Amino acid sequence: MENKQHDAATEPEAAPEGTTDVSWLQSRVAELEDNWRRAMADLDNLRKRTARDTVQVRQRERRRAAKELLTVLDNLDLAIGHADADPKAVVSGVEAVRAQADTAMANLGFPRHADTKGTAFDPRLHEAVSVVPAAGVEPGTVVEVVRPGYGAAENQLRPAAVVVAKAD
Known part of the structure; x- marks a missing residue:
C-alpha cells in the first residue's frame, strides 16, 4: 500500500x-x-x-x-x-x-563580424542589401561587407549588411 x-x-x-x-x-x-x-x-x-x-x-x-x-x-x-x-x-x-x-x-557579448567576404550568405548573420552578378564566384557568396555585424547568430545585436553574388 x-x-x-x-x-x-x-x-x-x-x-x-x-x-x-x-x-x-x-x-x-x-x-x-x-x-x-x-x-x-x-x-x-x-x-x-x-x-x-x-x-x-x-x-x-x-x-x-x-x-x-x-x-x-x-x-x-x-x-x-x-x-x-x-x-x-x-x-x-x-x-x-x-x-x-x-x-x-x-x-x-557582441563580437564584430566583418570578415565574412567570400563566405556563403547566412540569413542568421547577414542582411543582403544588394545582389550583383559576379563572374567566377559561386551564387549566394558574400562579395562585399557594407556594414559589419555584431554578435553571434543566437545573440545578435545587428546582422552584417552584405552584397551577395547571384547567378548570371
Whole structure:
C-alpha cells in the first residue's frame, strides 16, 4: 500500500465534536481568508522586490557597458588632441581606438563580424542589401561587407549588411 502525505492546507479539516457546523465553517472561512490575504501580501512583496531587483540589474549592466566605452572615449579625445600631427599617425591612432571599441563590444557579448567576404550568405548573420552578378564566384557568396555585424547568430545585436553574388 502506498504511503501518501497530505498537505494540511489542502485537505479540509473535519468539524470538531461538540461544535455546530456553522460556527466551525465560519471560523474555517476566516482562517482561509487570512491565509489568502497573507498569500496576496507575499505576492505583492515579491512583485515589488522583483521590480526593484530588475532596476538594479539594469543599472549595473548599463554601468558595465559604459565602463567598456570609457577607454575608447579617452583615446578618441587624445586623437582629437593630436589632429595637427602627421595624418598617418592620426589614422593609425583611430584604427587602434576602433580595435578597442571592437574589444569592448566583444566584452559585452557582441563580437564584430566583418570578415565574412567570400563566405556563403547566412540569413542568421547577414542582411543582403544588394545582389550583383559576379563572374567566377559561386551564387549566394558574400562579395562585399557594407556594414559589419555584431554578435553571434543566437545573440545578435545587428546582422552584417552584405552584397551577395547571384547567378548570371
